[in-house]
């Protein structure tokens with residue numbers, strides 16, 4: 539069983555996870571001598587793409603699965619995804635986080651992918667600017683991160699070349715301890731200044747949960763609990779009218795100031811493969 543294709547997948551509401559995935563993808567594309575394979579991207583942010591355009595995986599594929607950590611858990615937008623079928627493909631999970639902590643997100647994502655028919659080979663921890671507080675891990679992944687992430691891709695390829703794709707050992711993870719309770723976004727973003735909304739509908743298309751109603755450009759009451767607080771809708775709003783009231787901004791800023799004070803050191807990117 540040979541490696542034929544590497545699918546570099548990313549779910550990136552505000553762009554940090556995408557940068558990490560691109561750095562890894564460039565490392566895979568650079569290749570190592572004597573190991574040929576196709577490298578393709580897969581952006582699974584959109585619910586329509588997750589439903590209709592999932593690659594067909596086989597045991598000849600390696601999936602690189604990059605996602606952002608939310609409240610120490612995997613984002614729930616894609617947890618119900620019957621179209622994702624591994625068919626024995628191998629996967630390396632890439633947990634992208636904002637310099638605080640990954641907590642249960644990695645083992646949750648490994649369990650999720652394993653339940654979908656993938657064999658987990660390893661884990662990458664990568665840092666990206668915190669999407670709730672831009673001064674935490676500001677501008678990461680930066681040039682140093684990009685070089686390191688590319689080197690991770692090269693190390694993975696070299697391991698495949700040295701050990702053979704079929705003989706790679708599976709990565710062990712804890713899938714029995716209960717997960718921490720899911721976090722809750724403090725407020726669902728809404729149109730704070732209707733006069734400035736030009737009804738471009740960018741926020742409607744950007745929402746990874748597909749919960750912004752296109753007629754009212756707002757989230758219906760029955761869908762409020764589905765909002766992850768990911769900020770994709772705010773990120774694409776050119777007039778910055780989609781957001782929170784000042785009081786909520788203030789509360790988030792105070793909480794994030796405490797998190798920042800406790801996590802001021804530059805945390806490392808880490809690659810772990812089964813020994």
Ligand SMILES: Cc1cc2nc3c(=O)[nH]c(=O)nc-3n(C[C@H](O)[C@H](O)[C@H](O)COP(=O)(O)O)c2cc1C
Nearest residue numbers: 550551552554555606609610636638639666668669
């Ligand atoms: C609602 C929410 C919860 C988050 N929770 C965590 C967390 O538990 N730990 C952490 O280190 N970073 C956390 N972050 C930061 C993101 O993991 C980080 O900024 C990531 O790069 C965002 O990905 P994106 O830029 O692709 O959207 C959180 C961000 C948001 C919006």
Ligand code: SF4
Nearest residue numbers: 745765766768769771
């Ligand atoms: S409404 Fe906005 S913050 Fe909530 S899930 Fe959709 S894009 Fe993310």
Ligand code: SF4
Nearest residue numbers: 735736738739741775
């Ligand atoms: S992205 Fe902003 S301006 Fe465009 S429809 Fe949404 S709220 Fe209105």
